[in-house]
Amino acid sequence: GSALINRGGLDGQDPLARRAQRFTMSPLTQREMHGVDTSLVDDLWDGEPDVSFDEPIARQKLYDLMAAGGFPEYSSQYAEYADWERERLVADDIHAVLGDTILPDEKLDAAIAENILTRLLCMPGGILNASALGEQLALDRRTVDRYVGIFMRRFLVGALPNLRTAPNRQTFARAKIHPVDTSLSVQTMLSKGRDPMVNPVDYGNLLESFVVNQILPSVQWSRIHPDCFYWREPGSGPKEVDLVMVSRDRIVGVEVKSSSRVTREDFKGLAALANDRRFYRGYLVYTGGRVMKWPGNLWALPVAALWNPDAFIAAAE
Template identity: 75%
Template sequence: MTDYIPRPLAETILNARRKTVILEGARAVGKTMMAREQLVPQGFAYTTLADENTYNLATADLRGWLNELRTPVIIDEAQRIAELPLEIKEIVDAMPSGGIRFLLTGSAVINRGGLDGQDPLARRAQRYAMSPLTQRERLGIPRSIVDGLWNGVPNTDYDNGIGRSALYGLMAAGGFPEYSSQYDEYEDWERERLVTDDISTVLGDTILPGEKLDAVIARTILDRLLCSPGGILNASATGDQLALDRRTVERYVGVFMRRFLIHALPNIKTAPNRQAFTRAKLHPVDTSLSVQTLLSKGKDPLTDPVIYGGLLESFVANQIVPAVQWSTTHPDCFYWREPGSSPKEVDLVMQRRNRLVGIEVKSSAKVNRDDFKGLAELAKDPRFHRGYLIYTGNTIMKWPGNLWVLPVTALWDPTAFLDASYPVLNVES
């Protein structure tokens, strides 16, 4: 048993102002452990619907069961009862304000239907998503890298790189707490089997009540997506390749997102159209899922530069996007791509109010002016604040136009930004 690693997200949740908080995330990502280690000691009661006796009691008389709970209370695996959010809405509406009363956790998106398809907890709940551990979390660094990228002063004396094989090892181990902590102890075949079995479990019919899927079709589509980390979804082309129609592909992408196997970055150019995840950039929720799926298909990510580059892009996104939740900045995350025959693109764009921060990822230890084409085009937007080219070299370099070259290690090495240059969250480690 490994030592528990405190999660900065717990402090954010404890500071939530609404009476209901929803915490969603993949299985085995650490939701239950965080609840028990960091929230229960702060006065929360705990119950779980994964326990069949508790589940049977709750389903027999849901309102009565809820009224018997001591609040504030954590209800784990809350997605198992579709009517739970509506019942909690009725209860909290009659309660005076005064902090969190119910914290619902789920290994899939907790039901938002119930009032003619509307979320019954709209404007009554704050939602958070727990992701696999970032490298900063694993090292016990509670400050959010998002605040460093947004307001920090990069340290131009920084000199710390990482070898290609070592970086691949971090991507292969990923951030699921138990898997990543024991990664070196497993044989190659064990790693592949563990990930395969975990995915099969997540695709089981029991996670979300009433949601059915064909396991063969689901795995076929998911494998295709996991083998193209950081790819832009083209449902029609994917459907043609797999002999499936576009709507089937899109439906299953929705299933994978609700079960936290992948996450999507919409194009900031089309996001206002609310086109869901059409033409979104898709990343595995953890790069370990992509690495083991690729290996199972006979592909070696370490020797294929295209695959390695896609994995690195997803790895970088998975260091930054989750940390938005415990930042002081709280930007929205997108990617940026202009239409046309030779489109310019930026892998990750953070937006808050009237500012944009762009991040481009290159799996090279050297950079040249051409690597900045996408960022330079984005910089024409009057909202542009700063941009980063993240690479696998050692040093931080400043380029004209408020552009920076940043080693990938700077995402988790606290010396990469000058100490007093961005806010520090008060999280005990």
Template identity: 30%
Template sequence: MYPRFIEPGIREALKDTRVVAVSGPRQSGKSTLVRAIAGAGATFLSLDEDVTRRAAADDPTGFIRRTKGLTIIDEIQRVPDLMLAIKLAVDEDPAPGRFLITGSADIRTLASIQDSLAGRIEVFELLPLAQDEIAGRPSQFIAEVFQGRVPDGGVLDPGDLPKRIAAGGFPEALARAGAGRRRNWFGAYARALIEQDVADIAQLDRRRDLPRLVELLAQHCGEMVNLTQLGAQLSMDRKTVDRHVGILEQMFLVRRVRPWFRNELKRLARMPKLHFVDSGLAAAMRRLDPESLGPDRVSLGPLAETFVYSELAKQAGRSTDGISIHHYRDHDGGEIDFILENWNREIVAIEVKAGATVRPEAFAPMRKLASALGDKFVAGIVLYDGRQRFRYGDKLWAAPIASLWA
């Protein structure tokens, strides 16, 4: 079993919070983690089981009243009416650590939870394995760079980056030997989500178009996505595409990374970028494996960016500094792949290069941003597929991509 570095935060929350939720994509390891945290004395109820799900749906209040002690409810989105019953139970008995629930839809976006459990719940996000979890050593990359320190180390062997990108972080996929086995797993995974799980959170009139939409989104991974243009390829209006992409976000397949802007900085583009939550799934949807991805620099670049986004999102999710992730583009064409912002509104800018060379012009947008932000600009980093860390000026660095986790 791989270590999950979000575990200490969940254990701490159970000491002072009535309901603790762990949400994340299917097969990310949620059930395994909560069972390990709760121990043998807890009650485990899975709503994937027909009998349990029917009992919960038929009588939510009675179902919850029959629970004693710490109770795990797995896949809570399958019976959303349980939320009100849980609210009543924890209001009657406000003892902390009463319920530990999981969901394969983003619990924070479900109206039933927002309305019922506000102030009573703490939500944690468990995404597929991060590279530092695979290595078994927690990374402090985000904490370090917000102190103005860029980690030195983390060298990838030649050809290692395409392998890591195509492998992704799903434990079940990583357990498959060989690229072909993993590719088959990713295909089956995407089909199961689209054919079975979508109905738990939405009724879509054109659900049959979802597989093609997922493939199109994979082709635009790492780009600013024009929903009108996407819809034209599917004979779908923009509003319908937006709703479908929103459902895929709720299911943790994709993320729209919002643009960063401040009122004092004018002329900033405000269209979101799209990334897949798991780079392995994105590569599989594009029919790319390590052997074909390595020489294909056109595909490697966007997928390397998605890979870095996924690593940053996992580390940000276990940070206590309220890290948000955005992208930056001004109307003069200056772009920065990721803007990390903490509670103090301090900024770290990160650009991703899939090649082994960093050119000075890669820092031009960062210099411009640093000049505008002054002391709030902490660091600008170009992550590249190289072997050494270099300083390129005040607060500006080039560092190997593996510095994220090594």
């Protein structure tokens, strides 16, 4: 496989037009690890959440899942590695991916690349402000943008554009940047002396990226194949939804909270998104155990429901 499979040859035209399909091999999702062969996207879109489902998950267990991530080498042997071994393994793999042997036409400075990437991995799900990040690192905004593009082509991070942004402006600017796997962020944070288990903000940010990483890969084998964004409405009281899926004039929103309890206030972002005429349904993914239905086709969904198909009553074929 290659990130640039459609480039080169025939004076820049695609030599494989209509001859190739493109798939991204993401780290394994929890559904794949549990041997579930249905798409989470299809369940979120057309399944009926089962209000009898109740499967809480302990904070430490959820952290271990996020730290182990979806790369088979990390996740399958996570408990067998010492703390320093996990950190070293991730750091060595990042250095290898940033080496000149991959996409050699893209020249980069390893020190600059590592500085920018470290900042991005330490704020999973953060909205990219290339100018502010450039000022922190004494770099030009265009340099930051170029390196973010390199990280995406080397499958280290992914970007979710803002649904509110006009189509002709859908670039990295103000996109949400997620690690391709939460293990990269966890080990990078730990290497910088930040423990997500004791920092609720870091824990919540990791959980958002973890949920996104469970959903986005399954788009590829879903029946729906939605486009994915986040949504943020600026203002004195900004409203935001962490993940928005759009397909055929319908919208499904997913908000993530690291709390084990939910209140009406937690649904304010989804409620604002529901003003869009295309709104179909919305989910608040949280760390409690029960599936709960709320007015307006809104649901509170336990994070464990993302990989346990018993949480959904399958839609009729």
